[in-house]
Amino acid sequence: MTMVTPPAAPPLAARGVAPVVTGLGVVAPNGLGVAEYWAATLAGRSGITRITRFDPSGYRVKVFGQVDIDPGTHLPSRLLPQTDLMTRLALIAADEALSDAAAEPRSMPYFAGGVVTAASGGGFDFGQRELEALWSKGSAFASAYQSFAWFYPVNTGQISIRHALHGPGAALVSEQAGGIDAVAKARRGIRGGAELMIGGGVDGSLCPWSLLCMTRSGRLSECPDPERAFRPYDVGASGAAFGEGGALLVMEHPDAVRRRGVTRTYGTVAGYGSTFDPRPGSGREPGLRRAIERALADAAVTAAEVDVVFADAAGLPELDRAEVDTLNQVFGPGGVPVTAPKSMTGRLLGGGASLDLATAFLALRHQIIPPTVHVDQPAYPDLDLVRDTPRRGDLAVALVVARGHGGFNSAMVLRAPADS
Known part of the structure; x- marks a missing residue:
């Protein structure tokens, strides 16, 4: 039998390069697709509702950020019998990001x-x-x-098959932090010579x-009221609502972007740290503080240069207090605007942080910080929390932080395009 060796990718000078984000794909409880999600987020429209997929009356938790779609309108029918909803959402996000x-x-x-x-699971x-x-x-x-449809790496496998992505591949499990970690791993793929990587998380x-x-x-709130179940940084915080969905990012080497003639991008992944x-x-x-400091150092950015922080927002008083203390140590009390749009979607497990990354890139593009909702009585006066309505700003650098269970x-630092 004759073995055919596929052609290798051309070498790229990639060491230390900041990958360029050229595409986003979003599936979220409050919007399917980037445009619908971004409009809902700026409007403060929540996708957290009482569970309707089954009767939750016998469970302590009764609210969730559901993504209810007809997958058959988005994907080939041959894929439906072999995929879970999680993977269908991931395939839809990948299609949008590449488009x-x-x-x-x-x-x-x-x-x-x-x-x-x-x-995550x-x-x-x-x-x-x-x-x-x-x-x-x-x-x-x-x-x-069943041999593979339940398995957490299946999203990577199905996306790579559907789009002929034969290069670097991996799947990560670090719960809420996973969405950042996956993008960081994809960045390593770019630095290792790949022209294009899809990175992020879709979960739930x-x-x-x-x-x-x-x-x-x-860590879940047992409050049955969708508008009061998830109130990060509020005196009534009692846990989080969880949800399903996430975001995938298309990242490319700058040389590949120039070669393709791409003139409009979302910005660059400038720095990353994990602990x-x-x-x-x-x-x-x-x-968390060491992760932030490592990300800032990796991006060659000072704390004073950060224009907005997309926070983890656990919704539990002890975890919220620890995060606020960390942000105060790094930026000073009230030293940087902070937002948690996940208050409209719930915490999306492995997809949550990558959705925050996509939201941060949209904020950099449109020069506006989306709000945190459902915070009626702020518990931390030393936190400059963007609440209820968006806030305009001169945004060049965003920091996204995430903490996974365990x-x-x-933390990841994002930069707006140089010409924005």
């Missing part, structure tokens, strides 16, 4: 493009349905697709099994 970038990976050298995604709804079939009807009624698959697992984390929290009970401070901390 937004006007990029066609199939026209690139074989190994020139890759994909890195984040997810995989396709729970698919898994639950197949286990129910197995238990109630027998093995002949369980789908062979709402079903009774997944809701029970999320509830056991102890782990110390052992509980050690008395040492959390690792002690993950990640």
Whole structure:
């Protein structure tokens, strides 16, 4: 048998390069697609509602950020039997991101493009349905697709197959921090010679099994009112609402962007830092500050140059206080505008931080900071929280921070395009 070696991607001078973001794809509880999501976010429109996918009356948690769509209107019918909703949303986001970038990976050298995604647990709804079939009807009624459709790396695999992305590939699990970590891993792909990478996270698959697992984390609010369940930085904060969705970013090497003749971009991924929290009970401070400082140093940016922070916003008083203390240590009390648009979507697990990245790039493009909603009684007067309505600003540098359950901390610095 004759083996054919695919053509290698042309070498690029990539060491230390800041990848250019040329496309965004968004699937969120308050908007499908970048335009719909951005309009809803600026309007302060929340997608957190009472659960309608099944009867939540027997569960402690009754609200969620649902993404309710007809996947058949967006994807080929052959993909539907083999994918969970999580993966369908990821495929839709990837399609939009590549279209937004006007990029066609199939026209690139074989190994020139890759994909890195984040997810926290995989396709729970698919898994639950197949286990129910197995238990109630027998093995002949369980789908062979169960072997991979539930698995957290499946988004990377399905996107790479659909778009012929044969280059660097990976899947990461660090819960809310995962969306940043995946983009950072994709940045390494660019620096390693890839022309184009898709990076980010799309997560969440709402079903009774997944809701029970999320509830056991102890971080979800049990308030049944969608407008009061998730109130980060509020005196009544009692936990978070969770949700499904996220965002994927198309990142390209600057040389590839110039070669394609792209004239309008969202900006660059300038810096990244990640840390782990110390052992509980050690008395040492959390690792978020070190992650922020590493990201700033990596971007060669001072704290004074940061124009807006997209915060983690856990919605639990002790975690919110720790984050506010960290921001005050880095920027000084009230030293930088802070926002948490996730108050409109819920925390999207592995997709949450990448949605914040997409939102931050939109803020840099449009020179406006989206608001935090549902904060009626701010608990931290030393926090310059952008509430209820957007705030205009001269925005050149944004910082996005995220903390994953289990002690993950990640931070990423974004720069607006030089000509913006």
